[in-house]
Amino acid sequence: MTATVERPEHDAPSGGKVPLVELKHVGKSYGNIAALQDICLRVHAGEVTGILGDNGAGKSTLIKIISGLHQQTEGELLVDGEPTRFASPAEALEKGIATVYQNLAVVPLMPVWRNFFLGQELRKKSFPFSLDANGMRATTLTELAKMGIDLPDVDVPIGSLSGGQRQCVAIARAVFFGARVLILDEPTAALGVKQSGVVLKYVTAAKEAGFGVVFITHNPHHAHMVGDHFVLLNRGKQKLDCTYDDITLEHLTQEMAGGDELEALSHELRGNK
């Protein structure tokens, strides 16, 4: 681990400053299927970019491009203003772009602290270079406390934590290991109201700390609560691109639910009564 977490230089939601990640007219085709077309997107430090879309709208494809799992077939991906192509998720990670997937990439039976450091374990400085278990325990405790999670015991299997806590551990891990841009793939999809609240609070906290957050969701309420900037995808195309001030929750929900299509459907179903 050479990367250290440092507060990104521009804290305020920035106009005119170089975005951490920018997509210019990005498209992706799988064979003859165009999964994404002409997507323009900017992720600034200290901002939450909400990406909304129904199933099949292209959200996953978009994340996969930003996180380095896939490459775009059209357009440009810019990191810190420089055109970049990621060959693997590891390269994206090196640039500070970390993705927290829906399955969180945790091993349920393993203790919280072992999960936190999995793949990047700390070792003692002297022979026989065994694991620095106490150091890792302590770090895990402090890192989790920073995000407002108080675990009495980081030795419990991570599978015994609540969904929201697990989600936060996964985010804390990404932050600790050098992320500047956090891509959260439907972090509240499987959570209850209270648990979602915990995660949303942390998303705000991360934003205030200067991280660029990409928040993927199909819940417009959650997106509107934390987002500064919204991008709505529909069938692989960008339908909406606006800031928090430009849109109301009602409008966002309406757009998300399908807008005119929904009205037409409502008319069709209820119209004759």
Add this chain to the structure above:
Amino acid sequence: MSTDAAVGLGEHKVVHDERVKERNRLQRLLIRPEMGALVGAVAIFILFSIIAGPFFEAASISTILYGSSTIGIMACAVAVLMIGGEFDLSSGVAVTFSSLAASMLAYNLHLNLWIGAALALVLALSVGFLNGYLVVKTKIPSFLITLGSLFMLSGINLAVTKLISGAVATKSVSDMAGWDSGQAVFASSFHVGSFDIRITVVWWLAFTLVATYVLFKTRIGNWIFAVGGDQDSARAVGVPVTKVKIGLFMFVGFAAWFVGMHLLFSFNTVQSGQGLGNEFLYIIAAVVGGCLLTGGYGTAVGAAIGAFIYGMTEKGIVYAGWNPDWFKFFLGAMLLFAVLANNAFRNYAAKR
């Protein structure tokens, strides 16, 4: 690797969940995977000490330890592999395969036995590598892959032995170079008080200690638990899943070679048909010792206790004067009981 300056989240209130109580020490001890096996081992020891007269004598205990050790060395490797989420059904015949290979290579090529042993080690590791490689690359369950290698190896054992020595057993190698030193390493014994300790018992403890250290104190150990617990997650955070799994199969190959060398230097001639079925004993010892069949959970110490339970029961039945034909029935019943008890133990302790 510090984030203190970076994440100014300190001002956010720490949420304490009042529903979560801290576990006390006793409870933490109780939910250790090998706890159930330890209780079982003590119970079986007390039982046989009472009902089987000669059980508690030094000579009997030496014999029990010896019987446990040859199972225990393999059970250790099989347990570590099981923690890594895989199976090796070919481990029983792999033992015989190694000793046959060492014996026949040395005998027919007129080599020092140590060179024969080294060649056999290469073969044993290759078998492990091949098992692991096929499992990882084809993504076919290791149960099927190693079931295939089980039958292939046992066929090779019989056919090649007959082809080369013209009999079902290998020729005597006790007059060949390297015999004495080989016997000292793999099949000697020494006295501690009135106990006659076979050297395999020492090796058994060494295997268990090293495996325990690796599992809990090294990053490789962390990776073993991770690939067994959730292989996709492990891969996503950068654990070299393929290397870990292949390495584990090769470790089983190494242990099989080790026990194979013990057989060779202790019995001189090797029967080509033996070993079949022993793979189940190793798996039983590991599972009785608290390893989960699904991977990601268990200890090497547990496997050692499981092997000891096996050794005690095997000999205890004889010392108690029961018909030893019943041994397998007890073994099966014990496995069932151990699995149920381990489950109940874990659930009970986790709920408290």
